[in-house]
Amino acid sequence: MDAMAPAPRTIGAVLRRIRFAGWPQLLALALVLAACRAVSPGFFHLRLVDGRLFGSLIDVLDRGAPVALLSLGMTLVIATRGIDLSVGAVMAISGAVAATLVNAGSPVAVAVGAALAAGLGCGVWNGVLVAILRIQPIVATLILMVAGRGIAQLITGGQIVTFDDRALGFVGTGSVLGMPTPVVLVALVAMSIALLTRRTALGLFIESVGANERASAYAGVGASVVLIAAYAASGVCAALAGLVVAADIKGADANNAGLWLELDAILAVVVGGTSLFGGRFSLLLSLVGAMIIQAMNTGILLSGIRPEYNLIVKAVVVLAVLLLQSPPVRNRLSRTGGAAR
Amino acid sequence: MTPKSTIPAFGVLALLMTGTAAFAADTLTVGFAQVGSESGWRAAETKVAKQKAQQDNVTLKISDAQQKQENEIKAVRSFVAQGVDGIFIAPVVATGWDSVLREAKDANIPVFLLDRQIETSDPSLYTAAVTSDTVLEGHMIGDYLAKITNNKCRIVELQGTVGSSPAINRKKGFGEAIAAHPDMQIVRSQSGDFTRSGGKQVMESFIKAENNGHDICAVFAHNDDMGIGAIQAIKEAGLKPGTDIKVVSIDGVPDMFKAMADGEANGTVELSPNMAGPAFKALIALKTDHTQPQKWIKTPSTLYTPATAQAEYDRRKPLY
Numbered sequence: 001m002d003a004m005a006p007a008p009r010t011i012g013a014v015l016r017r018i019r020f021a022g023w024p025q026l027l028a029l030a031l032v033l034a035a036c037r038a039v040s041p042g043f044f045h046l047r048l049v050d051g052r053l054f055g056s057l058i059d060v061l062d063r064g065a066p067v068a069l070l071s072l073g074m075t076l077v078i079a080t081r082g083i084d085l086s087v088g089a090v091m092a093i094s095g096a097v098a099a100t101l102v103n104a105g106s107p108v109a110v111a112v113g114a115a116l117a118a119g120l121g122c123g124v125w126n127g128v129l130v131a132i133l134r135i136q137p138i139v140a141t142l143i144l145m146v147a148g149r150g151i152a153q154l155i156t157g158g159q160i161v162t163f164d165d166r167a168l169g170f171v172g173t174g175s176v177l178g179m180p181t182p183v184v185l186v187a188l189v190a191m192s193i194a195l196l197t198r199r200t201a202l203g204l205f206i207e208s209v210g211a212n213e214r215a216s217a218y219a220g221v222g223a224s225v226v227l228i229a230a231y232a233a234s235g236v237c238a239a240l241a242g243l244v245v246a247a248d249i250k251g252a253d254a255n256n257a258g259l260w261l262e263l264d265a266i267l268a269v270v271v272g273g274t275s276l277f278g279g280r281f282s283l284l285l286s287l288v289g290a291m292i293i294q295a296m297n298t299g300i301l302l303s304g305i306r307p308e309y310n311l312i313v314k315a316v317v318v319l320a321v322l323l324l325q326s327p328p329v330r331n332r333l334s335r336t337g338g339a340a341r
Numbered sequence: 342m343t344p345k346s347t348i349p350a351f352g353v354l355a356l357l358m359t360g361t362a363a364f365a366a367d368t369l370t371v372g373f374a375q376v377g378s379e380s381g382w383r384a385a386e387t388k389v390a391k392q393k394a395q396q397d398n399v400t401l402k403i404s405d406a407q408q409k410q411e412n413e414i415k416a417v418r419s420f421v422a423q424g425v426d427g428i429f430i431a432p433v434v435a436t437g438w439d440s441v442l443r444e445a446k447d448a449n450i451p452v453f454l455l456d457r458q459i460e461t462s463d464p465s466l467y468t469a470a471v472t473s474d475t476v477l478e479g480h481m482i483g484d485y486l487a488k489i490t491n492n493k494c495r496i497v498e499l500q501g502t503v504g505s506s507p508a509i510n511r512k513k514g515f516g517e518a519i520a521a522h523p524d525m526q527i528v529r530s531q532s533g534d535f536t537r538s539g540g541k542q543v544m545e546s547f548i549k550a551e552n553n554g555h556d557i558c559a560v561f562a563h564n565d566d567m568g569i570g571a572i573q574a575i576k577e578a579g580l581k582p583g584t585d586i587k588v589v590s591i592d593g594v595p596d597m598f599k600a601m602a603d604g605e606a607n608g609t610v611e612l613s614p615n616m617a618g619p620a621f622k623a624l625i626a627l628k629t630d631h632t633q634p635q636k637w638i639k640t641p642s643t644l645y646t647p648a649t650a651q652a653e654y655d656r657r658k659p660l661y
Contacts, residue, residue, distance in 0.1 A: 158381075
């Protein structure tokens with residue numbers, strides 16, 4: 001990829017853009033957090049346990065990390081007007097590969113490398129189906145969504161493969177400077193992708209392919225390469241999320257790891273305001289979307305409501321967030337009160 | 342085990358057939374429509390079925406339905422077409438079995454349901470159901486928890502998947518057991534979806550909601566996997582599972598025996614993976630001297646405590 005000189009962007013300009021584009025998401029996050037505080041007075045309390053920050057707020061970041069990682073990759077894919085349904089299954093494959101390898105005596109670096117390589121392979125497979133064979137993304141990635149879990153089960157032999165390796169466990173339950181490792185991983189991945197897409201022309205290419213693939217091809221953008229790169233990135237992010245989830249329970253659960261998480265990841269991206277029609281994206285707001293979803297999950301668990309109501313509460317909150325983003329509702333809100341500011 | 346044929350259905354991996362198509366006069370052939378391999382317990386159930394088949398000199402054909410009812414129905418139809426001597430079904434869901442069961446009945450093939458019941462308007466469509474008594478399991482672990490806490494305990498509950506019958510029944514049985522003790526109360530109850538990470542995440546939030554875990558006396562998990570997740574959450578909160586917060590659950594998977602041996606859990610009620618054994622016995626009795634089996638063949642539920650955990654772990658490990 002030839003890296004063109006990036007368009008200069010001041011921090012102020014970026015902030016201004018966030019403030020205008022992202023207020024419904026930030027407002028929603030604030031409201032959900034306030035609701036959490038209402039149901040659980042200790043929600044914002046933080047303390048150190050064994051050199052690690054401990055508290056509900058940290059839980060939200062920590063538990064939200066897998067969906068946050070998925071949403072980063074998913075944002076790129078959705079920006080190209082695609083979708084990646086296979087990420088949950090790729091998580092299962094990655095966890096299965098890593099757990100099986102460490103149990104077979106491989107060094108952790110090899111196990112982690114192999115898991116990420118498996119994710120990359122899955123992503124490239126999806127990308128080739130979409131970009132070269134021109135299969136609709138939803139169908140192309142559905143193949144791996146279904147088959148991937150079967151592959152993971154073949155790797156684990158249909159069982160939960162547990163491991164005692166502390167270095168691999170660190171990926172899920174360790175901490176760096178008091179922050180849980182998964183949260184640090186999300187930050188690192190988010191920054192790398194942000195740099196790659198905003199400091200090089202890659203982001204522009206992705207947006208142009210999403211907005212109008214044919215026009216970008218005529219303009220000299222290698223659409224196939226961009227598409228494959230987006231799906232590959234999504235695959236690697238999913239593999240990383242799979243490592244986090246497996247390391248968290250010190251076991252690879254091929255049947256349940258990442259089950260339905262592709263939907264949460266898509267939801268996070270959509271709640272974050274990235275259009276499913278492609279063409280523009282915001283990594284930061286996708287992360288905010290992931291945090292909204294997780295804050296809601298944690299809040300429901302803290303609230304003590306009966307589990308039968310979990311999904312209904314979630315649906316209502318998601319509807320409210322999406323309503324905040326709906327142009328007619330937004331226009332009315334900004335006209336009536338300066339809520340937009 | 343060798344995969345021999347592939348179902349042309351989308352995404353479905355393979356129909357696993359075991360054994361050869363031997364139709365010797367003296368051996369019975371049984372087709373087993375298995376759910377899939379969604380848990381370690383399920384894999385153990387399949388493994389035990391193969392062992393018992395060998396012991397009883399039965400040719401066993403197992404189909405893996407990949408958690409889909411339509412695959413199970415297809416498998417049953419193919420068993421009927423092959424003219425097997427008996428069909429075992431571990432039903433994925435409770436409803437929708439009437440028409441395929443009628444086909445089996447018309448072909449005079451006895452059908453045994455393993456580990457789950459079905460809802461049907463005509464119970465004569467199947468010969469017998471071999472399942473555990475899930476209400477009893479909940480009751481037994483509730484009684485045991487009352488004993489080890491002197492009838493006084495603030496309990497948090499990790500429920501199974503909302504609406505699933507083991508979740509409903511285990512909750513019911515546990516509730517009945519502790520109802521006799523006014524100082525035993527379930528203070529929080531949420532679903533951990535029968536998974537380790539679900540159990541861990543729910544337990545983390547329970548710990549925060551209950552004075553960082555100091556107000557919780559025990560956690561009751563509807564299955565061992567959630568219990569194991571809860572143990573990890575308790576440890577990460579700086580508390581000692583098994584002592585600071587007692588851990589009881591149901592299923593009897595090896596990892597729970599290991600946790601008990603390490604002093605991190607207090608008890609589990611085993612859901613026996615030997616569902617096929619009693620079914621083979623009943624089928625052979627039916628075929629040789631026409632003994633009608635009981636409609637509900639209950640498998641035993643056994644309580645296990647840390648005292649015997651290490652030995653039980655060593656005994657069970659090869660099965661899983």
